Structures are given as structure tokens and as C-alpha cells.
Amino acid sequence: MECYLDNSATTRAFDDVADAVRRAMLVDYGNPSSLHKKGVEAERLVKEARRNIADSLKVDDREIIFTSGGTESNNLALIGTALAMQRRGKHIITSGIEHASVYNPLLFLEEMGFEVTFLPVDGHGLVDPEALAAAVRRDTILVSVMMVNNEMGAVEPVSELSRAAKAKNPGVIFHADAIQAYGKYRIRPRREGIDLLTVSGHKIHGPKGSGFIYIRNGVRVHPLILGGGQQKDMRSGTENVPGCYGLGIAAKEIYTGFDGRIDRMYALRNRLIEGLADLPGVTVNGYPDRRNAPHIVSAGFDGVRAEVLLHALEDRGICVSSGSACSSNHPGISGTLKAIGVRGELLDSTIRFSFGEFNTADEVDYTLEQLRELLPMLRQFRRH
Known part of the structure; x- marks a missing residue:
């Protein structure tokens, strides 16, 4: 997928x-x-x-x-x-x-x-x-x-x-x-x-x-x-x-059918956040509810570098980001994550998931399934 x-x-x-x-x-x-x-x-x-x-x-x-x-x-x-x-x-x-x-x-x-x-x-x-x-x-x-x-x-x-x-x-x-x-x-x-x-x-x-x-x-x-x-x-x-x-x-x-579009996007966001909460060593940044935007989930993964996880997910057909695409030519620690007080070990271990009009619940479930498989392997690899 x-x-x-x-x-x-x-x-x-x-x-x-x-x-x-x-x-x-x-x-x-x-x-x-x-x-x-x-x-x-x-x-x-x-x-x-x-x-x-x-x-x-x-x-x-x-x-x-x-x-x-x-x-x-x-x-x-x-x-x-x-x-x-x-x-x-x-x-x-x-x-x-x-x-x-x-x-x-x-x-x-x-x-x-x-x-x-x-x-x-x-x-x-x-x-x-x-x-x-x-x-x-x-x-x-x-x-x-x-x-x-x-x-x-x-x-x-x-x-x-x-x-x-x-x-x-x-x-x-x-x-x-x-x-x-x-x-x-x-x-x-x-x-x-x-x-x-x-x-x-x-x-x-x-x-x-x-x-x-x-x-x-x-x-x-x-x-x-x-x-x-x-x-x-x-x-x-x-x-x-x-x-x-x-x-x-x-x-x-x-803006056509706007309320339904936003409700559907929040449903996808909630589904992802609930799934991430079941994974060990994962921290979601920002509010988990409608006080945050409907399309963005920022999550830190203990013991895994963001770039490593990004490419591991890419190998499974999942495209995510480790921050703003506009800053990809100037790599470094996110000023936003520092500003909100993300603890040091997660500054280089944070992934952004962001939804659009074409995403589905099946895609969220598939992503969570791959994370469940990948995280233990990547953490074990890093320890050695």
C-alpha cells in the first residue's frame, strides 16, 4: 500500500x-x-x-x-x-x-x-x-x-x-x-x-x-x-x-462540504493519535483534540532518529516528514520543537504526519501496523 x-x-x-x-x-x-x-x-x-x-x-x-x-x-x-x-x-x-x-x-x-x-x-x-x-x-x-x-x-x-x-x-x-x-x-x-x-x-x-x-x-x-x-x-x-x-x-x-471534510480529517487524526498512544516510547506534541489543527500530528519516537524512521517508513510505501519541507536544505534541530520544550532526546526523533483530502482510515491503520513492526527493530539496531 x-x-x-x-x-x-x-x-x-x-x-x-x-x-x-x-x-x-x-x-x-x-x-x-x-x-x-x-x-x-x-x-x-x-x-x-x-x-x-x-x-x-x-x-x-x-x-x-x-x-x-x-x-x-x-x-x-x-x-x-x-x-x-x-x-x-x-x-x-x-x-x-x-x-x-x-x-x-x-x-x-x-x-x-x-x-x-x-x-x-x-x-x-x-x-x-x-x-x-x-x-x-x-x-x-x-x-x-x-x-x-x-x-x-x-x-x-x-x-x-x-x-x-x-x-x-x-x-x-x-x-x-x-x-x-x-x-x-x-x-x-x-x-x-x-x-x-x-x-x-x-x-x-x-x-x-x-x-x-x-x-x-x-x-x-x-x-x-x-x-x-x-x-x-x-x-x-x-x-x-x-x-x-x-x-x-x-x-x-x-470549502465545499467544509464541515464534513474537517470532521473526516479529525477522525483520521484521532485514529492515528489513539494508535500511537498504544505504542511504547511515543510522545505526541501539541493538543490531541480539536484545539490543534485537523491535519497535523507531530510525534516523537524514543530511541529512533527521525531520518532513519522516515526512510524505514518510505521503504514500506509511507511518505512522512521530519519537519518543514521548506527547511530540508538547511538540516538541523527544529526551532519549533525547542520552543515548545520537547526534551532533548526527542528533538532528533520527531516525525510529522499530515493529512489531505485523499487519505483514508485504511492508510492510518497500515501506518500504525508498520510502526509496530519497525520500532522494536530500529531501537534494537540503534543500541548496537
Whole structure:
């Protein structure tokens, strides 16, 4: 049996998404800036995609800007906002468990003279709103906190964090990295006090190389890509019509029958966690219930290195991760696991299982069966 349990890294596209991408490449392949029929057809696909995404968030179509994915969206949100607001202040606040596409742009901004405060998290990976409020200053211009942690599925209290920050300084811009949250939660940026929201298409069964950023009307963001002035001068360059259209189809489908989809995913997560609890020497990180995201299980395995277990499972047809796929070129101990207080011997023994729309209970049972066989053998091998 083949079991793909690494959906936080990427997902298989929905069939309708693949069909939409093919259509945009072979039929409606015009440049959306062209005035002839082919251009108008392509522009219509981009507008439809933007409308689907805006509908999912209950925002204005004009507040959605297409990008090449989550990394570009996060860079635009952070660097673009910092450049636009630097005359008001140069202080930025974030958490200590952000994705590299947030963390590294902030390090870049530090080199440019901005000051970044990294807030600690508790043992479940959560930022304390009171700690955030205490850190906000008169010169604070931006707060950036992810909605769902990509490694262990912590769900941040974004609404509370935004309220706390804005109560202290109403001029603060609040950015939420929703790359692991979009499609798993109903997100309402206006109601939740989110000024900037970033999403990646390939995490929701859409195309790779697609993504978007929500920029609330009135928020100033300096563009990072300059050129022909597409997308209201915010992101120049000919729109990736296949990517945009496929992303729009994925956005619509991921929120169709939403409650049933999430219940089914939580059922798979619970099934895996209950099975792991029966295995000796296994520790699940984060909350085991619905306080955690529905699609992520982070578990430490005493006496087994994560890389060894990952490849042993791979040999049995099971794909999992030892952390964020985006950090695979920079191996090392996870900062997230350190931040939540995972004990030292498990820092290099933690595996992430993550579910998507195509996973089944049989796959969970098969994975548990293989773990029951593999763990004693791998532990014995390590002792010798």
C-alpha cells in the first residue's frame, strides 16, 4: 500500500484543478492584458479565480493579489509593509516558531535597520496575547503570527492577538500566515482583525507556484516586483493564468462540504493519535483534540532518529516528514520543537504526519501496523 502522509509539505491536485490548469494552457491561453478575444478569455479566468478566493474569505475581490506562492506572499507582506511604513517606526513583532519564509525576511529587515521582537510560545506552541500587548510600542508597525504552525499544528489565537496589539497601538498592521490554516478553517479577516493574510495554492490541492495575499483596503504595502503595473501595480508581470485559475478552483472546492471534510480529517487524526498512544516510547506534541489543527500530528519516537524512521517508513510505501519541507536544505534541530520544550532526546526523533483530502482510515491503520513492526527493530539496531 502507498500512503502519502506529507500533505503539509504539498498536496496532490484535485482532478478539477488539473483540468482547469490544462484548459488555461491549451484553450484560454491568452495574455490577460491583451485586448483581443484570447486575452479577454484569460482575464475572465483570473477574475473568476479572484472572486472564488474573495468569496471564501468574505472580502472584496480587489483585496486579493496573486503571487507565486506562500514564500513570495510572506515576503511581500513583511518587506513590503516595512518599506511602506518605515517613517512611522521600525519595530516588528513575531513569534519564535514562524516558518522560514517569515523568519528569514525578518532577519533581512533586521539587517536593514529594523528591530524585530521574537515572542516565546508555551508548551503547546501558543503565543500569549498579554505578552504580545506588553511588547507593542509606539514605533511598532507590524505584527506577524502564523495561524497554524506547520510542524506541530498549533492554532494561534489570532483574533485575540490582533485585538491585544491594536488596543495598545491602533496603527499596528497585523499579518497572519495562513498557509497551513486556509482550507482547514473558515477565515474572516475583517472580523478577526487581520490586515494581511498569505496563502499557498499547493497546500490546498491547487497548483504549485500559485498563491495569494489579502491586503485590506487602506493598508499600504510597497511592491517588490516592478514592471508593467499588473494587479494594481502591486505585483507586476503577466499573471500566471493556469496557476491563478487552478488556485481559484481549489479554493472553491476546499470549502465545499467544509464541515464534513474537517470532521473526516479529525477522525483520521484521532485514529492515528489513539494508535500511537498504544505504542511504547511515543510522545505526541501539541493538543490531541480539536484545539490543534485537523491535519497535523507531530510525534516523537524514543530511541529512533527521525531520518532513519522516515526512510524505514518510505521503504514500506509511507511518505512522512521530519519537519518543514521548506527547511530540508538547511538540516538541523527544529526551532519549533525547542520552543515548545520537547526534551532533548526527542528533538532528533520527531516525525510529522499530515493529512489531505485523499487519505483514508485504511492508510492510518497500515501506518500504525508498520510502526509496530519497525520500532522494536530500529531501537534494537540503534543500541548496537
